[in-house]
Amino acid sequence: MATAHLNDITLHYVEDGDPEGAPLVFINSLGTDVRVWDDVLPLLPKGLRIIRFDKRGHGQSDCPPAPYAMGTLVRDTETLLDHLEVKDAVLVGLSIGGMITQGLAVKRLDLVRAMVLSNTAAKIGQPSMWQDRITALQAGGMEALVDNILERWFTKAFRESDAAGVWRQRLLDTPLEGYIGCCHAIAGTDFYTPTSGLRLPTLGIAGSDDGSTPADLVRETTDLVPGSKFKLIRRAGHIPCVEQPETYAEALTHFLQEIGHV
Ligand SMILES: O=C(O)CC1=CCC(=O)O1
Numbered sequence: 416m417a418t419a420h421l422n423d424i425t426l427h428y429v430e431d432g433d434p435e436g437a438p439l440v441f442i443n444s445l446g447t448d449v450r451v452w453d454d455v456l457p458l459l460p461k462g463l464r465i466i467r468f469d470k471r472g473h474g475q476s477d478c479p480p481a482p483y484a485m486g487t488l489v490r491d492t493e494t495l496l497d498h499l500e501v502k503d504a505v506l507v508g509l510s511i512g513g514m515i516t517q518g519l520a521v522k523r524l525d526l527v528r529a530m531v532l533s534n535t536a537a538k539i540g541q542p543s544m545w546q547d548r549i550t551a552l553q554a555g556g557m558e559a560l561v562d563n564i565l566e567r568w569f570t571k572a573f574r575e576s577d578a579a580g581v582w583r584q585r586l587l588d589t590p591l592e593g594y595i596g597c598c599h600a601i602a603g604t605d606f607y608t609p610t611s612g613l614r615l616p617t618l619g620i621a622g623s624d625d626g627s628t629p630a631d632l633v634r635e636t637t638d639l640v641p642g643s644k645f646k647l648i649r650r651a652g653h654i655p656c657v658e659q660p661e662t663y664a665e666a667l668t669h670f671l672q673e674i675g676h677v
Pocket residue numbers: 443444445446509510511512539564567601626627653
């Protein structure tokens with residue numbers, strides 16, 4: 416297991432592909448870890464340096480006490496990429512990972528060559544909605560919300576398939592403190608103004624059945640960046656890299672080719 420001991424945190428990360436290749440960095444969503452990309456990676460072009468990591472409070476990374484600030488999640492990512500001597504990466508950010516992507520692009524454009532804003536937005540929900548979620552989690556744990564969350568993550572057909580149980584269990588295994596910490600970070604984030612100032616190649620990806628960041632919302636954020644592209648993935652909810660990995664990998668590959676990253 417690879418870990419990076421950064422200033423105040425140890426993060427778990429995984430590198431695949433060619434260590435000398437152009438960097439492609441994946442940033443996971445709330446309640447998922449590096450395994451959320453497992454089915455996409457084998458479908459991507461060879462020759463890339465592929466980096467995935469568990470943000471604080473998730474997977475095998477440290478889990479400090481909640482709350483977390485978005486600035487802290489951005490700084491963790493920045494410090495990890497500096498530690499790994501990564502520059503000019505394409506960042507693929509899923510949901511809160513897409514918020515971290517926007518924050519990092521605003522702060523350190525030298526690290527970010529292009530953004531893939533997957534199932535994300537400049538602002539997700541209202542602070543009161545996140546506070547309600549935090550209160551429910553504190554009262555009843557993840558068990559209280561797991562089915563509700565899965566309804567937003569996946570289509571009915573996927574939820575009724577054998578694969579769904581794995582994702583249910585992974586969500587239940589997510590440290591509650593880490594999950595709540597990240598809910599606070601999302602609640603406090605509104606990147607509309609900073610993201611509007613970004614000028615870099617950008618692809619938005621949305622799921623037709625996304626119950627958390629509907630396609631219109633993803634498009635609205637993607638449109639903040641002039642010249643951005645947009646891909647709607649059908650028969651997918653909030654986590655299309657799990658539900659439709661072939662279409663997801665195809666969209667990513669096309670974008671990477673278009674910008675000359677592969
Ligand atoms: O609503 C959810 O649980 C999905 C979600 C919102 C932000 C994120 O990262 O995942």
